[in-house]
Amino acid sequence: MDLTRYVNTFGRYLQEKYGERIHKLSVNAAFTCPNRDGAKGIGGCTFCNNRSFSPGSTNSSNEVSAQLAAAREKVSKVRKARKFLAYFQSYSNTYGDLADLKKLYDEALAEPDVIGLCVGTRPDCVPDPVLELLAGYQQQGKEVWLELGLQSSFDSSLERINRGHTFADYEDAVKRSHKFDLNLCTHLIMGLPGEQAKDTLISYRKVLDLGVRAIKVHPLHIVKGTQMAKEWKQGLVPELSMEDYVDTLTEIILAAPDDLLFHRLTGSGVHQYLLAPEWVKHKWDILGAVYKRLETANNHEIIAKS
Numbered sequence: 454m455d456l457t458r459y460v461n462t463f464g465r466y467l468q469e470k471y472g473e474r475i476h477k478l479s480v481n482a483a484f485t486c487p488n489r490d491g492a493k494g495i496g497g498c499t500f501c502n503n504r505s506f507s508p509g510s511t512n513s514s515n516e517v518s519a520q521l522a523a524a525r526e527k528v529s530k531v532r533k534a535r536k537f538l539a540y541f542q543s544y545s546n547t548y549g550d551l552a553d554l555k556k557l558y559d560e561a562l563a564e565p566d567v568i569g570l571c572v573g574t575r576p577d578c579v580p581d582p583v584l585e586l587l588a589g590y591q592q593q594g595k596e597v598w599l600e601l602g603l604q605s606s607f608d609s610s611l612e613r614i615n616r617g618h619t620f621a622d623y624e625d626a627v628k629r630s631h632k633f634d635l636n637l638c639t640h641l642i643m644g645l646p647g648e649q650a651k652d653t654l655i656s657y658r659k660v661l662d663l664g665v666r667a668i669k670v671h672p673l674h675i676v677k678g679t680q681m682a683k684e685w686k687q688g689l690v691p692e693l694s695m696e697d698y699v700d701t702l703t704e705i706i707l708a709a710p711d712d713l714l715f716h717r718l719t720g721s722g723v724h725q726y727l728l729a730p731e732w733v734k735h736k737w738d739i740l741g742a743v744y745k746r747l748e749t750a751n752n753h754e755i756i757a758k759s
């Protein structure tokens with residue numbers, strides 16, 4: 454199975470650009486998030502248990518360089534890896550004092566084999582000075598990606614999951630990021646309560662209309678220690694089926710403009726926290742099913758053209 458026949462993956466983009474595989478090293482810089490510390494809310498998004506979706510993150514009490522060293526060693530045991538992106542993944546990695554952010558990013562980029570940054574955050578956490586800081590690294594030739602968690606373009610869904618920001622906040626963040634010419638990746642979650650799988654297709658089109666360069670999609674994971682887990686136990690959160698996920702993801706891929714990059718096509722949550730759906734554990738089965746659907750669509754296209 455070679456998904457890159459049909460999907461413009463971030464991995465392939467990096468390989469073509471740098472002539473070798475580039476690996477991400479997760480950094481946990483002990484950030485919090487305005488949806489947790491009271492600035493926007495205290496409960497956080499109802500699906501959020503950061504320990505479950507930052508499986509690779511290291512000990513946040515360690516210096517960035519020490520975390521990178523530990524993550525590098527781990528990766529190097531299984532893969533020949535010479536160049537890396539520092540992935541600031543846990544919580545909102547632009548939520549802090551500008552000087553503190555600069556110190557953290559600088560520390561990561563001071564590593565000779567770290568060629569850039571991926572910075573995950575919320576749309577309401579990217580003031581212009583932070584965008585300017587990130588754009589500055591890009592202008593120095595670093596590979597910089599700002600990853601904005603949107604999850605859904607429907608305000609009703611964002612409210613239901615206690616997201617604490619609106620689609621308009623996201624639009625504003627994207628437009629300002631464009632002014633700084635930043636590489637932008639948007640995260641979407643399929644299967645949020647109150648949504649059908651196809652609703653993600655609507656969110657996706659709205660995101661594309663705003664002109665992002667990359668997308669990260671995954672199915673909703675209901676994990677322990679979250680408000681959503683409580684709602685799920687009460688029968689208030691219907692589970693997305695693998696069939697619906699595969700169908701809609703295939704449509705998303707087929708509708709993708711040629712230059713859109715896919716940073717992720719499914720989740721990789723830690724199994725120990727997962728409550729449902731069970732099938733999300735089987736990443737390769739999901740990708741295999743998507744690949745089959747893409748092959749079929751391709752064969753139909755060839756037949757239609759002949």
Ligand code: SF4
Pocket residue numbers: 485486487488489496497498501502503543544545575602616
């Ligand atoms: S998902 Fe992100 S924005 Fe939501 S509570 Fe968790 S860290 Fe904050």
